[in-house]
Amino acid sequence: MDSEELVSVELGKTERCRHPGRDSNPRGCRQTQQHTADYQRRRRALDGWLIPEDVWEAVTEPLQRLPRPAKDFGPRKRQITSLLLWTVITSGDYRAAALFRNRTQIRPRDDRFASLTHRLMFEFLSGKGRERNKHVFDLLNAFAPYRAELEHAIDHGTFIAPARPRL
Template identity: 45%
Template sequence: MSSLCSGFGVTVAQANAELDLPDAFGIAAVHAVKNWADQHSSAAAVDAPAAAATINSLNADPPAINYRHRRRRLDGWLIPANDWDALTEPLRRAEAEHEVLRLLRTDWGPRKRDCASLIVAATITRSDYTALPLFRNRTHVRPTDLPFRNLAYKLMMYGRRGVHGGRGSHTLALLHALEPYAQRLAAQLDDISAQHLPYARRRQIPLTSDK
């Protein structure tokens, strides 16, 4: 990875900065790739030119979506309280009317809202959720917010594997409710990007409703 970066005139630190990643992520990536290449030298020799060709292709025809702009506009963002209430009200009502689910007494409070914000941000920026500031600011400090970390992990795992009925059904319902919300937010961010507006840091970005 480091040799590939240098071949394109950037350091690993600069690549990290472009991707808004902590330095530790780049260091870990370099070590992981080096260890793999040392154990699979023949495959590495084939993959390096392929990786370079992919980068050249992306540079020649950049993706239409500016993920860096999305990441930076969402730095410090949380789902606004009004949006969260609107998103979860149908879920609360359905749970209250269900003979079994109402016994679970699901907590729809601030921690779940924060974790849902993390899921939305990771989804529309195509990011590793553990690299986003919202996650690191809660888990890479002392004392660590373990309930937040565990809930974020749970939501991610449910989103990847899915659940069918039973105790986790309310989590899957929440993830499904977040999908169209994330799509509308992404469209709003991209529209703002086209107008060359400054990045919105450390504030909530209200989502325009579909009225």
């Protein structure tokens, strides 16, 4: 691989680095800083976290204007999207998230939330059901820039957790 080197990036994915020239470092890739995420730090930072309402409105507003928008952008979808993001950002088991535990293990239990979450998380983690729940995965993709900012802030110690929302 002359000018291509494998570069490890966040979330355990691998990307090809195609920088011309091999004089910048011994391996031939100019990207010398490889970031390793501290998932425990991320879990602590996001304990009890929920997508802030202003961020939710800003990201979902353009999606609501699509020709065939999803019908519901209410609190339950915000909580499930928060749980999906929590899972991606922390590489954690969604059942360990405070948001999930508070909604499903403390009385009164929200069995509908638990059922929907289990189904969506199975489909998300297995890659099945993407077409049936396309709007949820589109929503998750719409939050990608916010997710990247959040990961960066946590990893660099600049994240300030908002006041805990009422779950």
